[in-house]
Amino acid sequence: MEEQQGTKPASFAGAEGRQDNRPFALARLRADRNARRTFSVVTLLPLFLIAVITIALIIRSWPVLGVKPLNQTVFGPAWKPQDGLFGFWPFVAGTGWVTVVGMGLAIVPCVLVSLYLSEYARAATRAMAKPILDLLAAIPPVVYGVWGLLAVVPFVEDVLRPFAKRWLGAIPVFAVNQPTGFSILAGGIVLAVMVAPFIIAVLYEILDTVPEELRHASLAVGATRWQTVRGVVIPKVLPGMIAGIVLGASRALGETIAVLMVVGNVVQVPTSIFDAAYPLPALIANNYGDMMSIPLYDAALLGGALVLLVVILIFNILSTLVLQRLLGRQWT
């Protein structure tokens, strides 16, 4: 079908018509061949981009990350760029805290919503859910940040903080050490809402792969829906669900603007969810302006970007591999 030789089209040639069309026919084939070549080069682009981005960041951050030992950079506790100290640890810890809180808040509701949509909801309800999730996903991060400022921070400050102070003060992780609502908790709440539509969509896709017959097999012996979910559906797709959650976490890690606006941006290693923190993306975003004015600052900040990239790549590749295998060729 692909490569037809330019032989005399003996048997198919009518007396007149065919002969004259040969140049056109050949031109079509040539166009096809050229297109194939061009297109195939173009598909190299994604792989190429990943490599270029990683290498570029490595090169630019080498003066800091490559030269100094890890315990002074990634695990280093002191961040004083003017003195040449580039310890990322407070920022890494900050990112970790916010992501863990955000994911912690998001996982259970997202799993429940996706289970609801997949196992209980009627088609009409599902049809209504899609626009809602799409809208949530489309809202720009900066608008989430505005919402965070206007609604979440006051909520943390005026409602959650007094509550924790009164009832949970004994537990260190809930200790209230600062008077404002700009905190990891606020960042976590905003993050949770931001990643929720994504996680729900992925989990739903995964649940959708379970054939209906399997559910029917369980229901036919008189199991309830929930028994079916716990006994048959979830065990079947558990690795995929975990991969979906890990993928969600990798997105939460990288969220910059919304979190930056509510998390306080104080350089410290947090000890409580009510503490302010300074996640890695926020560090990069807040200080890019000073990048060229302090020696090695640009290498450090780009090093922060590199660390972020590497962690996200690891989470991303692992979970995507699992998901691609479970969901077939491609997924939403």
Add this chain to the structure above:
Amino acid sequence: MRRGRWERRHVTEALAKAMMYASVALVAGSLALILFTVVLRGLPALSWEMVSKPPEGGYYMGKGGGVLNAIIGSLLLASGGTLAALIFGLPIALYLETYLGDSPWGRYVRLSLDVLWGIPSIVYGAFGFTLMLAIGLRASLLAGIIVLALLELPIMVRAMDEVIRRMPVDLEQAALALGSTKLEVAMRIVTRQMMPGIITAILLAFGRGIGDAASVLFTSGYTDRITTSLLRPTASLPLAVFFQLASPFPEVQKRGYASALILTVIVLVISLGSRWISGRVSRYTVK
């Protein structure tokens, strides 16, 4: 017996359902809350002046003007980025489906697209910055467009790929059986059938690009003037919101909320509009 509803498993089911409803309410409620907050706080400060004028001197201290610079800047950035992404993205998506299908190479390409999709915009911004330094480009509209194109490419291709692979195989086979080459099938039939999905993908990427701040932060700079040149810095709505909120003057902060509202409205219009358009264009598609 038949009517026993208090068995443990039924109680568990009822509890589970209650928690599910609560979660659904939580998620739907969050959307409502976000929109409500933005409208409530943004609407009062919204005025014709805001959308029709760039900031005047002292704008950030309370003087007059608007965010027209940011509106136009964002539209230009997103349009340029989306166009650039489309130029590379559509061929990639078509090639993936038409030639690569399920082959190992196809899987690598898809994996790398998924990985690119997962890279946060701040990293794209940082990369864009290194690119700018390397080629000597200053913070400008062009740099912003390049970075947005990089950001939008995986989003667009993924969305297109998802649509294209839903292409009824019979349609492709029918065309091939009539003697079309694969290229022709790709260009004439796939694109027409997939037009609604392709449009949705483009608008999806556009919406993402216009809302992003972290990538344009490094690369497009900021200015109070309306952009006229590719090589000069340009304002963008997300950054406009950001800077206005950072001001100590409440009037300016309120205008920040209004700018956020403008941005939200633009994104909502695009999102709803893409549904409408794909509905209209799908008149000729095979269902």
Add this chain to the structure above:
Amino acid sequence: MNSGSQRSASDVPTLKARGSATETDPHIQVRNLNAFYGKVQALANVNLEIPKRQITVIMGPSGCGKSTLLKTFNRFLELTDGTKILGEVLVDGQDIYAKGIDETEVRKRVGLLAQRPSPLPMSIYDNVAYGMHVHRMKRSRQEYKEAVRHYLEIAGLWDEVRKRMHDPATSLSIGQQQRLCLARGLAVEPEIILGDEPTSSLDPISSLNIESRLLDLKRVYTTVIVTHTLRQAKRLADYVIYMYLGEVIEAGPAHEVFSHPKHERTKAYLEGLV
């Protein structure tokens, strides 16, 4: 060593007497049943009775509503979005669609063997034990083990799987899987077995195997089978229901319907496919 089939009916646990006392009362009664998929009517004014401890075969051309009717007996029809069911289906005199009826209990009493075997994603042992765990029917691990063995024997699968009870159920051949599904369904002690073309995915030998199981089991269970093969209907049926376009055209004892059909349509169907 006894083969599975010889131990079958005599060792089936005695079923507690339920509902009607006499053997001649119908096990299932359908009164004025109408069913819709959205606006499309799938069953129209169905009135019939299913006799106890016999094999009833529902036959008819494709699309006539046989599977739809079958699925009303175990309240499976409502699992499809947009279906509407009006009328009564009485099992031992009790309308299973009445308010307050627990549909999971209905499904426990009315078992379903589906067209394609769908083993649950677990071991062979766990598949059979699944239903019993769902309803917490046994009290000790030992009891579960014995019950699993028992039902595998009834289904004629025990000898083939006794050495690999903890292998995944998907490692069985398709005929074995269908027998596994049969064991799984019987384990919850139903009174009625429904079969929705239960052999149409199987090879001829496995099909005949399942058929002989069903024939054995009819001494204890009321069986209702949907089939699109007239030959199978003739092999299995004690009682026959012929449907066409959502209506029951004719119903009666097999020998009567097959040799002296009363309605033209039935006659045409029997002749068309014989």
